[in-house]
Amino acid sequence: MLVYGDLQSGNCLKVKLLLSFLNIQHDWQHINILNKETQTSEFLSLNPNGKIPTVVFDDGQVLCESNAILSYFAEGTPYLPTDRYQKAKVYEWLFFEQYSHEPYIAVARFIQKYQGMPEHRLEEYQSLQSGGHKALKIMEKQLSQSAFLVGNSISIADIALYAYTHVAHEGGFDLTGYPNIERWIDAIASMEGYVGMS
Known part of the structure; x- marks a missing residue:
């Protein structure tokens, strides 16, 4: 099994973490987004959306x-x-991550860490802060009530939200005001x- 990804990407780290926790053997193929390696005809034949992570199974199926x-x-x-309900709660957090968390925290991180805060994006960067803190407050509230996001054991909800939350400071989000998230x-x-970003 081949996994295309970049461990500086939270979306790719999610997959790497779960595969590592489950001890699933795979080959990791590093892809550099900034060098447009996801836009080659070879890669686009696997994933027309030109994004990572992308998994190619032994039988050639792609996910x-x-x-x-x-x-x-x-x-x-x-x-x-x-x-059924607990599983739906996990999916609830997965959708939350993609629509209420990642568009703020990951984008702010990209502007600060990878683009070096260009002047033409400063207003956008500032506008992302309130949305990011709203997401963090929702997580903090839940984590004040349970050890993990869905009950007292880790699920893919936690892995999905961990990916960009643990580097939120790289997008200007100070986590010291969120003690349960830090825990x-x-x-x-x-x-x-556990594997970290590298």
């Missing part, structure tokens, strides 16, 4: 979109509950099989 990939590998493991980050980072 894209980080949270779809997480759901595929988590099925039948402790990382995705079997209870949660430490708990995930201390798990056996």
